[in-house]
Each structure stands twice: as structure tokens, then as C-alpha cells.
Amino acid sequence: MFNLVRSFLFLLPAEKAHYFTMNTLSILMAIPSVASIFKSRNKKKPYHQPKTVSGLTFKNPVGIGAGFD
Numbered sequence: 001m002f003n004l005v006r007s008f009l010f011l012l013p014a015e016k017a018h019y020f021t022m023n024t025l026s027i028l029m030a031i032p033s034v035a036s037i038f039k040s041r042n043k044k045k046p047y048h049q050p051k052t053v054s055g056l057t058f059k060n061p062v063g064i065g066a067g068f069d
Contacts, residue, residue, distance in 0.1 A: 009017040
């Protein structure tokens with residue numbers, strides 16, 4: 001199933017594939033049973049361990065998004 005969806009999305013221009021995917025997920029998440037399945041499968045433990053980087057201590061991990069310059 002993944003390969004079929006992936007093949008379809010790769011036929012579209014990048015922006016259209018992005019909007020199609022996001023709109024489809026929005027519609028699916030509006031269905032309570034589908035939303036509960038997604039939420040139950042994607043539970044992660046909280047990650048609150050301090051990180052020290054260059055002598056600075058942060059309460060949680062820090063990340064910088066691409067294009068930050």
C-alpha cells in the first residue's frame with residue numbers, strides 16, 4: 001500500500017503532493033475512530049532530560065530547523 005501511495009505522490013509536483021497529503025490527513029483525523037488509532041499508535045514517552053551544549057544547559061533537547069541562517 002505504501003509503495004502505491006508513494007508512487008502516486010511522486011507523480012505530482014511537490015507542492016500539490018504536500019497539500020494533498022495534509023488535506024487527506026485532516027479529513028482522516030476528523031473521523032473519531034481513525035483519530036484514536038493514529039493517537040494510540042504514535043504515543044511516545046516524554047523526553048525531558050537536560051542537554052548541555054557548548055557549556056549551556058537546556059531543560060530539553062534543542063533543534064534548529066533547516067534554513068536557519
